Amino acid sequence: ETGVTQSPTHLIKTRGQQVTLRCSSQSGHNTVSWYQQALGQGPQFIFQYYREEENGRGNFPPRFSGLQFPNYSSELNVNALELDDSALYLCASSPPLVEVYGYTFGSGTRLTVV
């Protein structure tokens, strides 16, 4: 089975621009979550999507938005990029019964805002 795949792996953007990051969930997983990880810190929850709807959101402003598609893949969009948005963005997918199987993470997208 394929795991969680993210694209692109690296990205450099200019402050004020917009960016879209993509994630394909693992086969059999119907929920996708996004996390932001600043250097030297643990990942912070951005939001989760289930059945194409947002199912929980962390402490991130509205310029962070997302989508989930019928095939359970997902996009993370960030508008009006700020320097502090530079981070590793991680996508995680989970099957039903997350309490039993937990979350599976992708390799991440390294975003640098200059």
Add this chain to the structure above:
Amino acid sequence: KQEVTQIPAALSVPEGENLVLNCSFTDSAIYNLQWFRQDPGKGLTSLLLIQSSQREQTSGRLNASLDKSSGRSTLYIAASQPGDSATYLCAVTGAAGNKLTFGGGTRVLVKP
């Protein structure tokens, strides 16, 4: 609000020594606790998952325990190897089941 703490933040041991990594959390209403490994600049690899009703899980040289009442988990790595050098993160899934709350990680260096 759930808070997860990992102590120590960094650890350096000689090869062959056993590793003990600690994780504490403030809210015992969890679905499960996961331990992850992260290599520099890479994604997270799940090592062990302990459901809230379980006390421990084992995989090879790894053993993780969970004490929900005291809000603690410990990851033991037996007979450490240089390849075990990485950052280890613990995370709990809250009762809503919709997010992981992570600790800050423990950076481990195993010296040959």
